[in-house]
Amino acid sequence: MSVDEVYVFRPFKLIALLCVFLALCLDVVALLSPAWVTAEHFSLSLWESCSQSEARQPAEEAAWSCFSTLTSDWQIATLVLLGAGAVATLVAFLVALISLCWGKKRQHYRIVAVFLFTAVVLQACALVLYPIKFIDGTVLQTYHEFNWGYGLGWGATIFMLGGGILFCLRTDIYEDAMY
Numbered sequence: 001m002s003v004d005e006v007y008v009f010r011p012f013k014l015i016a017l018l019c020v021f022l023a024l025c026l027d028v029v030a031l032l033s034p035a036w037v038t039a040e041h042f043s044l045s046l047w048e049s050c051s052q053s054e055a056r057q058p059a060e061e062a063a064w065s066c067f068s069t070l071t072s073d074w075q076i077a078t079l080v081l082l083g084a085g086a087v088a089t090l091v092a093f094l095v096a097l098i099s100l101c102w103g104k105k106r107q108h109y110r111i112v113a114v115f116l117f118t119a120v121v122l123q124a125c126a127l128v129l130y131p132i133k134f135i136d137g138t139v140l141q142t143y144h145e146f147n148w149g150y151g152l153g154w155g156a157t158i159f160m161l162g163g164g165i166l167f168c169l170r171t172d173i174y175e176d177a178m179y
Contacts, residue, residue, distance in 0.1 A: 013100055013109065016166030020093045020116065023159035026152045027086045027123075031079075033149025037134060044069065044134070045149065046079050074133035081126035082153065088119035089160055096167065109167045116164035123157040 037044040041052040041062075050066040069075045092115035099108040131146060 012166050012169050013096075016163045017093070017096050017100060019159045019163035019166065020089060020096060020112075023119075023156045023163060024086070024089050024093055026156035026159065027082070027089060030149050030152035030156060031082055031086060033147075033152060035147040036130070036149040037144055038147045039144035042144065046075065046082070072137070074129060074137070078126045078130045078133075081122045081129070085119040085122035085126065085157075085160075088115045088122065089156075092116045092119065092163075113164045113167040116160050116167065120157055120160045120164065123153065123160065127153050127157065 031046060034045045035043060036046060043050045047069060048066045049069050050064050052062045052064050070079075092112045095108055095115070096112045099112070127150070130150065
């Protein structure tokens with residue numbers, strides 16, 4: 001590079017890789033989260049449903065009883081969709097990491113974007129299915145709210161979408177020939 005040349009570094013792909021990494025982390029935490037829906041004396045995650053029974057004596061702590069939620073079809077479908085989205089995000093992260101580390105492998109950025117957009121569709125389907133089927137099938141007598149585990153799932157989906165968009169940007173169009 002001579003004195004008169006100027007090189008512009010555009011870190012879009014690095015930011016996209018960071019978005020995919022954050023999406024992967026948020027997705028794993030959301031999958032393992034114990035709190036997707038909470039209410040007074042009730043908690044529901046992707047794996048189990050817990051409810052607190054009445055205390056027998058005023059000084060005694062009420063006992064929690066939990067059972068598996070993998071008996072209903074919609075909860076299994078939600079778990080499978082979220083798991084498939086997490087796997088697609090992991091594959092996209094690994095391909096993007098290898099492409100960025102080995103230099104001029106720009107043709108893989110489109111593959112990464114396709115994996116990320118596929119993961120976004122899978123995650124969005126799961127995150128829309130979950131509250132619809134929960135409200136349709138469960139009638140709680142108290143106020144309930146979708147908690148931080150559900151919110152982390154949406155956060156992961158947003159980061160996946162951002163990473164996919166950033167991997168679609170053509171920052172090399174003025175520097176290199178078309179790939």
